[in-house]
Every structure is written in structure tokens, then in C-alpha cells.
């Protein structure tokens with residue numbers, strides 16, 4: 001039968017160097033067996049700084065318990081976009097967000113929504129680990145203490161550190177300064193600090209770009225573990241990493257208006273990761289993932 005022939009046809013070969021076809025096939029299998037429950041519904045989102053749009057007209061859905069990657073050349077608005085998901089752009093006075101993001105069906109930017117509560121539910125990990133100048137323990141206990149969660153604090157701290165795959169490395173030195181940890185350990189500590197307040201979503205803006213390959217692998221393995229319980233959105237410049245960890249990938253690019261001397265980020269294509277890397281629908285995506293651009 002024609003249909004079954006089509007279904008059993010081998011996937012198109014991965015066109016990008018270093019991305020293992022087996023990894024992409026595994027991503028495809030996982031994605032096919034996971035239900036797509038919409039967690040964030042983004043509609044016609046435009047973000048401007050001082051009235052100049054940096055990112056224009058983005059619409060997409062982020063699915064629950066998926067890892068979603070944002071890729072694209074420098075300046076295309078990836079950080080701007082990921083910051084919209086926990087209202088971090090509120091903290092930049094010149095930033096203005098237009099359009100809507102529904103989170104569990106609720107308008108994230110609605111007047112009744114408390115941005116502090118949003119940042120508790122939707123945690124963020126930055127490119128450079130930013131532990132507080134406190135002990136390892138106090139870093140993780142910080143959020144729960146602010147929220148007045150004093151009961152079973154030790155157990156909560158241990159759970160978050162275990163979840164972030166750091167417990168075994170720090171269990172005998174919890175009172176030591178967070179700065180005594182390596183960069184990769186500090187990044188996992190920051191992840192533990194987010195997890196301690198029991199978020200729903202983890203946003204990560206290039207969380208492994210400053211780390212060595214071993215720490216990077218640890219963070220990637222962690223993402224695989226964590227997506228059972230959390231929804232993860234990650235910005236990465238590393239396409240192999242996107243292929244290894246992400247179920248869905250969004251490719252952004254920059255539109256240049258020479259006359260007005262403006263560069264505006266746009267969403268070019270959003271699809272299952274294997275499709276973006278092996279069979280993209282847009283020439284700009286293909287040029288980027290094959291390394292001909294950016």
C-alpha cells in the first residue's frame with residue numbers, strides 16, 4: 001500500500017554536520033508519543049525598545065512537558081522573546097510588549113496578574129550563572145524563605161539539589177559559599193534555586209554556553225529528566241544541543257530595512273525538531289541549519 005510505504009520510508013538524512021540521525025529519530029519518536037497540551041499560546045507578539053520593534057508578530061504555541069528551543073542569529077530577538085514568558089521585560093523601562101501570551105488560558109499580561117507570582121511559577125536561568133553571595137544551602141533556601149515556606153526546609157533544599165543533579169557533589173559542603181563551586185555546578189545550583197519554589201516552567205537563555213562539555217552534558221541530561229515534570233524553553237546557539245534536547249524548535253531571523261536602518265526579529269519557522277533540521281519548509285531555515293548563514 002502506498003500509505004504504509006510512505007510511513008516506513010526512512011527519514012531524510014540529517015543535513016547538518018554533527019547531528020546524529022539516531023538522535024533526531026529518537027526526538028521524533030518521543031514527540032509522536034507525547035500529547036500536545038498547549039501551555040503558552042502566543043499571538044501576534046511584538047516587543048519594542050523605545051518604540052523600535054526588536055521582534056515582530058510572533059505567534060506560536062508552547063506545549064506542556066516539551067523542551068522547546070529558540071535558535072537563530074545574534075540579535076534576532078531570542079532573549080527578548082524568552083523574557084516575555086515570565087514578564088522579565090517589565091523590568092526594562094524602555095520595553096513594550098504588544099499582542100498576547102495566554103498561560104493556562106489566562107492572559108499573562110492581564111491587569112489582574114501579579115508579575116512576582118508569574119516569576120515564581122515560571123523560573124529563569126541565565127547564560128552566566130548568577131548565584132547569590134551566600135552559602136549553597138542559602139541560595140536554594142532563598143525562594144522558599146521569601147515565600148514563608150519554613151516547614152521541612154532541609155528536605156526541600158535536598159530535593160531541589162537532587163533534582164538539579166547536584167546533591168552528591170555538594171551534600172557535605174552545604175554551608176560553603178556558592179562561589180566555591182565550578183561554573184557548571186553554579187549553573188546547576190541556579191537551576192536548583194528555581195526548582196525549590198516548585199515552578200511550572202523553566203526558561204533557560206543559553207544555559208550551557210559558558211560551560212565545558214562535561215557540564216554541558218550534565219545540563220542536557222538534566223533537561224531530559226526535568227521535562228517529565230516541567231515545561232522547558234531554551235535559547236541556544238548550539239544546533240547540536242537543540243537537536244539533542246528539544247522536541248520543538250523555533251527558528252528566528254532578522255529582517256533588515258536598509259532605508260530606516262532597522263533590524264527586526266521575526267519567527268521564520270516553528271516545527272518538530274527533526275523537521276527543522278532535516279526538512280525545513282523555508283530556505284532561510286535551511287541556510288541557517290546547514291551553516292550557510294549566521
Ligand SMILES: Nc1ncnc2c1ncn2[C@@H]1O[C@H](COP(=O)(O)OP(=O)(O)OP(=O)(O)O)[C@@H](O)[C@H]1O
Pocket residue numbers: 049054072073074075076077078079080081092094263265
Ligand atoms: N534592554 C534593551 N534595550 C534596548 N534594546 C535592546 C535591549 N535588549 C535587546 N535589545 C535589542 O533587541 C534586539 C534583539 O536582542 P536580543 O538580545 O533579544 O537578541 P538575541 O537573539 O538574544 O541575540 P544573542 O544571540 O546575541 O543573544 C537587538 O537589536 C538588541 O539590541
Ligand SMILES: [Mg+2]
Pocket residue numbers: 078079080205
Ligand atoms: Mg540573547
